[in-house]
Amino acid sequence: MSDFQLLRQFAYSGEGWGLASNGREIFMSDGTSEIRVLDPGTLTEKRRFTVRDGTHPVKELNELEVVEGEIFANVWQTDRIARISPQNGEVLGWIDLTGLLSPVYRLESGAVLNGIAYDSERKRLFVTGKLWPNIFEIVLVPGRLDAAARKVAH
Numbered sequence: 685m686s687d688f689q690l691l692r693q694f695a696y697s698g699e700g701w702g703l704a705s706n707g708r709e710i711f712m713s714d715g716t717s718e719i720r721v722l723d724p725g726t727l728t729e730k731r732r733f734t735v736r737d738g739t740h741p742v743k744e745l746n747e748l749e750v751v752e753g754e755i756f757a758n759v760w761q762t763d764r765i766a767r768i769s770p771q772n773g774e775v776l777g778w779i780d781l782t783g784l785l786s787p788v789y790r791l792e793s794g795a796v797l798n799g800i801a802y803d804s805e806r807k808r809l810f811v812t813g814k815l816w817p818n819i820f821e822i823v824l825v826p827g828r829l830d831a832a833a834r835k836v837a838h
Contacts, residue, residue: 694727696720702748704755711755711770713748717741719755719773733773735766742766742775749800751809758797765800765811779824785816 702713709730710722720732735742735757744760754776755768765779781797789795799812799819812819 696727696729701746701760702757704748704750706750706753706770709770711748711750713745713757715744715746715760717743717745719745719748719757719768719770721770735768735773735775737766737775737778747798747800749802751802752804756800756802756809758800760798761796763797765797779822781811781822784811784820784822785813789815789817 696712698714698716700712701715702711704711705724708724710724710727712720712722714720717734717736718732719735721730722728723730735745742757742759745757745766746760747758749756750770751767753770755770756765756779757768758765763781763784765781766775767777767779768774769776785795785797795813795815797811797813797816799810799816801810802808803810809822809824810819811822
């Protein structure tokens, strides 16, 4: 469709910070520790779950991406991405991207991690952020809390 004609509208309570889909469900974050699960056909809420690291709720969940059956969510104003079970909200692990962005760019207010994309065909993960000058392709290292990264675009 090339005319930008409105097809339909829907409403929900609260804020919408991030959306992702596994093809069967849509996951929506709202800046809290909860993720809503929506029906893709009707956009009605089917269920919701609280994301927890052990017994502690993980607040300020932001950008979402489904990666190999898990939900990846960056935590607002941090350099961390939570790997979340979509079944129960349990944090399965953390990706620590501390040091990925040069401190020169950190001087700008709002230059925070805020973008996750996954290329399922080539098994590639990309991250970027608000006011970041680059997109980074990262390779997750099993058993470690960090990731190897390389700049892929300006």
